Amino acid sequence: MHGRSFVAVSVAGGLALVYAVLVPVACVAEDVATAEQPATPTGAATPSPSPAVPSPSPANAAPPVTPAPSQTEAAAPAADPVIAGIRSKLADAALRKGADPADLAALDTFYAGRSGPPVWVTPMGFSARAQATIDEIGKADDWGLSASAFQLPPAGILPKTVDDQAVAEIKLQLAVLKYARFARGGRVNPSSLSNILDLDPPIRDPKIVLAEISVSPDPGSYLQSLHPKHEQFQNLRRALLKARGGDGTSKPASERDIQKIVINMERWRWMPENLGKIYVQDNVPEYMLYVVKDGKVIHSDKIVVGLLRYATPVFSADMQSIVFNPEWTVPPTIVRENLMPNLRGGGWFGGSSILSEHGLKVKYNGRIVDAGSVNWSSVNMANIAFVQAPGPTNVLGKLKFVYPNKHMVYMHDTIKRGLFKPTMRAEGHNCIRMEKPSQLAQILLAEDKGWDTKKVQDLLDKGYDSAVNLDHPIPVHTTYFTAVADADGKVTSFPDVYALDGKLAPIVAGKAVASATTDDDADTPTGSVPAARSKPPKENVAGQIQGLFGD
Structure with missing residues (x-):
């Protein structure tokens, strides 16, 4: 019994000792924790201190509810x-x-x-x-x-x-x-500078x-x-550093030359990041077409672009088809400016005679009708189309390259072979004419379908408005670069045919943005082909169409 009493007393004494030691420690810890809490904001309720030992809860008591965070906190x-x-x-x-x-x-x-x-x-x-x-x-x-x-x-x-x-x-x-x-x-x-710049910078x-x-x-x-990572942008940058004397070996160039480089670097910023594994580039100021594959030029050709008044637009689109011996549908601008004034007013050539003069037929809702049966003063022109059948006098020649776009522009052959002799080649409306279209067709169809030259030539000889759809659309980039540079930074310049350099110059110089203008509002630049500022007189309609369409 004594032993049991001793043990009980010892245990009790030990618990008392432990309690005596732990309670001050707990109090110190609580004091430290309280000291680390941030000050209570003004106007907030002061929370009550928690008891050191929680009171036991009844077995069936509901658990405490934790308030949800406010929407601001979330x-x-x-x-x-x-x-x-x-x-x-x-x-x-x-x-x-x-x-x-x-x-x-x-x-x-x-x-x-x-x-x-x-x-x-x-x-x-x-x-x-x-x-x-x-x-x-x-x-x-x-x-x-x-x-x-x-x-x-x-x-x-x-x-x-x-x-x-x-x-x-x-x-x-x-x-x-x-x-x-x-x-x-x-x-x-870009479109704020000119209506012909249809580009979407990336x-x-x-x-x-x-x-x-x-x-x-x-x-x-x-x-x-x-x-931009395009090779030509990097070449122009090297040319810029060289022109400013930044390469340590060259004398600084003139401000005008430096500005031309910067202007064309800016145009490269507007280009798609990925031009395509194989693509076609029509560079308007250069009057040249290039086919580029894996970054290397595999074909080049002379092109003719539109006059300033009918400027060829600058944009990118995918070529979907190539048409052999195409039918030609007269574009709306030619209908409006060249055909309708004559058809409605009679004119020098007696109304509808202008159509037979150029082998044009009239389609009403897709069906050929007699031009003399149409009341040209009241007809709904939305239902009318003027077409020219394939053949040796067709203004599109033997090939048309279609890359659908809102401008209704495409590339095509021409029966006006003399257009390619001058250095500066701007004439007629905005579609692009090329000197060697059959070579372009052979290259693109060999790439897309594996066709040989004979298969292409057979279609050139026998096709009649025959469209060949490409299995893999090929990007066509119509560009407006007035300067290019080689890998050493040597710059080659081209005429500013549509007077667009002057509109971009103040932008790259940090000045105010110019407002968009139509091509008729542009000043004719040095070296450009001037455009007529008014509609051609009725008595010259036949001559105008002859100049625009054929030999």
Whole structure:
């Protein structure tokens, strides 16, 4: 019994000792935990301290209810103080002024979802990555851009407050996004310069730019990678550095020559990133056609483009078919300007005689009708088409290359062989005529279908408005490059036939954007083919059509 009593007393004493030691420790821990809690915001209820030992709950008691997070807490994750400052500052009208709306929207989204540290700033200023980014944007002139276009914060800035850090981060991000947009051709909308420029620059989504550059180990190289990778763009850049004396071996060129290089670098920014494994390029100022396969020219040919008044549009589309010995449907502009005035007014050649003069038939709702049976003063022209049958006098010659587009432009043969003798070859309407169309057909059909020359020649001899659909559409790029460069930076220039260089020059120089104009509004450039400014008189209709269509 004594033994049991001793043991009980010892155990009790031990528990008392343990309790005496643990209670102060628990109190100290509770005091430390309480000291680490943030101060209660003004106006908030002070929570009651929890009891050290929870009271036992009845066996059937419901579990405590945890309050759901508010919608505000769910929308924006807990953020670094600078990130919170950025979210607030992005609403500042002064910071948003002049910025691209898409860039601002991307920044709002990016920082609303970011809880980590800022991308560029630290309490000690800009990070090394930020310094590299600022340095690269400062070299924008080497890439045909203008460094003065970017409002960069000072590289050595030492922000004193969280707000200062937030503003510095936003300014650098806006400069990054503007640089990315300009590198991809977003300096100006091409169609705002001329109605014939139907191009869609491959601008990178600013949300993607922010996501990519924020994790890039080398943001300077990332910015460089946004510029076009086309060989000709890189050649022109070498020419630009050489023209400015940046290669260390050349004397600086004239400002006019430098400007021409920069203008054509800008046009490359408007081109599709992927031109195609095999593609056709029609370069209007050069009056030349090229077939390029795997980056190498495998065929070239002379072309004739439209007069300034009927300028050949600049765009890209996929060739879908090649038509052998095609029927010709008169384009709307020729109907409107050359045929209808004569048909409705009688004119020198007695109304419908102009049609028989050129072998034109009238189709009403797709059916051939007698031109003399049509009341040309009241007929609905939407139901009328004028066509010319295949044959030796057909203005399209023996081949037509179709790449559907809103301009209703295509490439074709011609019976006017003398058009290819002059150096400058602009005549008639906007479709492109070529000197050696049969060679182009042979090359493209050999690539697409594996056809030999004999099969192509058989269709040339026997086909009658025979369309051959391509199994794999081939891109056709109608371009307007007034300067090209070789791998050594040697530049070759071509006439500014449609007076478009002068419209782009102020843009690349950082001046105001010009408004879009029609071709009739353009000034006739040096070396261009002047265009008539008014509709041809009725008494010259036959001569006009003869000049536009055939020999």
